[in-house]
Amino acid sequence: MSTKSQAPARDLQDVRREIDTIDDAIQDLLMKRTELVVEVAEAKARTASAAGQGSFIAFRPGREANVLRRLAGRQKGPFPLKVVFRLFREIISTMTRIQGPFRVDVFGAEKKLAYWDLARSYYGSSTEMELHDNAREVLRRLGHDRSVVGILPEPGNYAGGDWWPSLAISGKDGPRVVARLPFLDIASENDAPVALVVTQAPFEPTDDDTSLLVVSAADKVSDAALAARVKAVGFDAERISVALTKDGGASRHNLFAIKGYVQPDDARIAALTAEGPAENAAIIGGYANPIKRARDGE
Numbered sequence: 001m002s003t004k005s006q007a008p009a010r011d012l013q014d015v016r017r018e019i020d021t022i023d024d025a026i027q028d029l030l031m032k033r034t035e036l037v038v039e040v041a042e043a044k045a046r047t048a049s050a051a052g053q054g055s056f057i058a059f060r061p062g063r064e065a066n067v068l069r070r071l072a073g074r075q076k077g078p079f080p081l082k083v084v085f086r087l088f089r090e091i092i093s094t095m096t097r098i099q100g101p102f103r104v105d106v107f108g109a110e111k112k113l114a115y116w117d118l119a120r121s122y123y124g125s126s127t128e129m130e131l132h133d134n135a136r137e138v139l140r141r142l143g144h145d146r147s148v149v150g151i152l153p154e155p156g157n158y159a160g161g162d163w164w165p166s167l168a169i170s171g172k173d174g175p176r177v178v179a180r181l182p183f184l185d186i187a188s189e190n191d192a193p194v195a196l197v198v199t200q201a202p203f204e205p206t207d208d209d210t211s212l213l214v215v216s217a218a219d220k221v222s223d224a225a226l227a228a229r230v231k232a233v234g235f236d237a238e239r240i241s242v243a244l245t246k247d248g249g250a251s252r253h254n255l256f257a258i259k260g261y262v263q264p265d266d267a268r269i270a271a272l273t274a275e276g277p278a279e280n281a282a283i284i285g286g287y288a289n290p291i292k293r294a295r296d297g298e
Contacts, residue, residue: 033091033095034095037095038099041099044058055146057100057146057147057199057200058100058102059096059149059201061179061204062203062204062205062288063204064092064179065288066288067088067092068085068088069206072084072085072291077297081297082184082186082297083297085184089121089123089124093123093124093126097127102127103130103147104119104127104148104150104151105129105130105137105138105142105148105150105151106119106129106131107133107135107138107150107160109134109135109159115151115193115195118182118192118195122183123149134160135153135163136166138151138152138163138198139163139166142199143174146199146201149197149199149201150198150199151181151195151198152196152198153194154194156241161241162241164212164214164253164284165214165216165245165253167282168214168253168282174200175198175200176199176203177196177284177285178197178198178203178285178287179287179288180195180197180288181194182194183288183290184291184293184296185292185293186292186293187294188296196287203261206261208288208289209261209286209287210258210259210289211260211261211262211283211286212255212284212286212287213237213262213269213281213282214284215253216254216280218252218279219251219252221252223239223254226254226277226278227239229278233271235258235262235268237258239256240256241254251279261286262283264282264283269282
């Protein structure tokens with residue numbers, strides 16, 4: 001027979017008072033975090049002014065990815081990581097709006113709202129969002145407004161999936177891919193839609209990234225020849241999409257995913273076109289690789 005004595009049950013009102021104290025502490029910390037974000041915005045504004053820029057881009061996808069990775073690394077217990085991310089995405093998006101203008105334009109052809117729901121989950125319940133049935137309209141808007149973030153479907157052979165060659169054509173100063181959604185990849189939910197985030201903010205390196213490379217040539221050049229050239233210059237790459245454009249002559253574009261962060265001026269980019277068959281090659285950004293989980297909490 002066990003001689004262990006159980007601790008007496010705590011009074012319910014005492015437990016609730018402790019929960020209220022925790023809630024107050026959370027709110028106090030959020031108000032303090034807001035004060036610090038205002039300081040950050042003021043510092044960014046001073047830096048932009050000193051550089052002769054009229055404004056700064058508050059959106060920092062690389063920093064956001066590192067924040068979420070740190071939180072994932074310290075999360076314990078049954079509380080779902082997905083909910084932790086949703087809470088902090090609301091906080092991060094709100095803090096971004098406090099720093100300056102921020103809005104989201106979403107592709108949603110054929111009245112499909114999958115990308116809308118994905119964007120709303122990641123960029124917050126109060127962020128201004130607009131739905132478009134044309135990927136080109138999303139690209140046009142974010143090309144003219146530094147505060148706009150575009151949500152576009154992952155490249156592929158379906159409606160809206162062939163938008164990416166325009167990023168290579170627009171050059172280094174144009175919009176670029178900076179993130180992938182969802183950032184939390186749960187194996188049991190592998191049928192969830194995947195989108196890429198495009199904006200004028202820079203694609204910044206984190207500890208674990210994928211870079212996106214577009215290699216273009218005349219339509220008569222085979223995809224195999226372009227893939228061989230990419231490998232020959234030293235890229236560890238996987239071709240993920242092919243698109244054909246006819247503006248100014250038929251061109252065939254291959255999109256490659258490269259392991260790691262690649263600078264737009266990497267010497268291997270120039271080497272791709274030095275001896276053919278590629279006519280043009282460009283890094284169009286990339287993304288911090290998502291956090292993978294077999295299951296989530298509960």
